[in-house]
Amino acid sequence: DIQMTQSPSSLSASVGDRVTITCRASQSITTHLYWYQHKPGKAPKLLIYAASAVQSGVPSRFSGSGSETDFTLTISGLQPEDFATYFCQQSYSSPHTFGQGTKLEIK
Amino acid sequence: QVQLQESGPGLVKSSETLSLTCTVSGASISSYYWSWLRQPPGKGLEWIGYVYYSRRANCNPCVNYNPSLENRVTMSVDPSKNQFSLRLNSVTAADTAVYYCATDVRSGSLNWFDPWGQGTLVTVSS
Numbered sequence: 001d002i003q004m005t006q007s008p009s010s011l012s013a014s015v016g017d018r019v020t021i022t023c024r025a026s027q028s029i030t031t032h033l034y035w036y037q038h039k040p041g042k043a044p045k046l047l048i049y050a051a052s053a054v055q056s057g058v059p060s061r062f063s064g065s066g067s068e069t070d071f072t073l074t075i076s077g078l079q080p081e082d083f084a085t086y087f088c089q090q091s092y093s094s095p096h097t098f099g100q101g102t103k104l105e106i107k
Numbered sequence: 108q109v110q111l112q113e114s115g116p117g118l119v120k121s122s123e124t125l126s127l128t129c130t131v132s133g134a135s136i137s138s139y140y141w142s143w144l145r146q147p148p149g150k151g152l153e154w155i156g157y158v159y160y161s162r163r164a165n166c167n168p169c170v171n172y173n174p175s176l177e178n179r180v181t182m183s184v185d186p187s188k189n190q191f192s193l194r195l196n197s198v199t200a201a202d203t204a205v206y207y208c209a210t211d212v213r214s215g216s217l218n219w220f221d222p223w224g225q226g227t228l229v230t231v232s233s
Contacts (some may be wrong), residue, residue, distance in 0.1 A: 005164035032216070036220075043111075043222060043226070044209075044223045045223075046222075049217060050217055055221070074217060087152065089152075089220070091218035094180070095173040095174065095175070096154040096156050097154070098152040098153070099151065099230075100150075100151040101151060
């Protein structure tokens with residue numbers, strides 16, 4: 001199975017900050033990489049697909065980049081509603097695998 | 108829009124069978140692939156498998172399971188109720204997790220989950 005390693009596991013930031021979360025695959029996954037936002041008790045929400053395409057309805061402050069093994073999710077200008085857990089997923093090879101998640105907390 | 112809701116017992120005894128159902132609204136069960144995923148406490152997400160139902164498919168339903176669970180998992184579809192289900196047998200404490208159902212979206216070679224249900228916690232007790 002392809003291992004997905006996210007960093008950091010947790011992050012403290014303030015409203016208005018720019019934050020970056022990284023996801024590294026154990027082998028090349030080209031751009032078969034997705035980012036989700038998850039708030040407690042809610043359904044996870046797709047933010048980014050194909051490494052850099054922003055899902056319809058997702059604010060433009062969310063962006064993704066990367067290919068092969070290294071990927072980033074950037075949030076430019078944090079809003080109060082952005083404090084949540086973020087995780088990545090690969091679909092290059094079955095079974096789909098996920099990063100462990102990054103918990104974004106208010107500083 | 109598509110909405111999913113998991114239902115089933117929140118407590119299952121060790122060695123017994125976990126059974127969950129996902130009710131789909133806003134789309135026909137034959138329109139998409141559907142996946143189950145889970146997240147044990149303090150751990151990352153694990154994809155359990157997908158199920159697909161179509162009257163035109165050669166397999167009915169078509170399924171694909173994570174090899175780590177395939178000897179204990181069965182997924183099925185009830186088109187009359189627009190539901191799909193998960194059965195996991197011989198459960199242990201390691202199967203304690205929040206279980207999610209999700210729409211398994213395919214676009215070319217890409218494959219992601221959207222939307223998801225809110226999840227349901229299943230605890231395996233001894």
